[in-house]
Amino acid sequence: MRKDIKASCQKRLSRIEGQVRGLSKMVDEDRYCIDIVTQIAAVRAALRRLEEEILKDHVGHCVEHAITSGDKDDQRQKIAELMAVISRADR
Numbered sequence: 351m352r353k354d355i356k357a358s359c360q361k362r363l364s365r366i367e368g369q370v371r372g373l374s375k376m377v378d379e380d381r382y383c384i385d386i387v388t389q390i391a392a393v394r395a396a397l398r399r400l401e402e403e404i405l406k407d408h409v410g411h412c413v414e415h416a417i418t419s420g421d422k423d424d425q426r427q428k429i430a431e432l433m434a435v436i437s438r439a440d441r
Contacts, residue, residue: 359403365396366397372389376389401439
């Protein structure tokens, strides 16, 4: 993972961590259920954006390297991994 992507992901993870701590506090304080669910949706959206950023980096670095290397086995492996993670994300 490139340094700039890693730094961006760490920043996002810190924000998500804060959101999850906030959720815990909301539950502990018996906050209104819809407010909690709204915050859960925000965390899920933040996680999706993080996932997208990491996948873009993977395609732009790892998959691209496999394609340019000419190594057919590596190409097949990287494509299979990508397809597996995409199919899991749809569930």
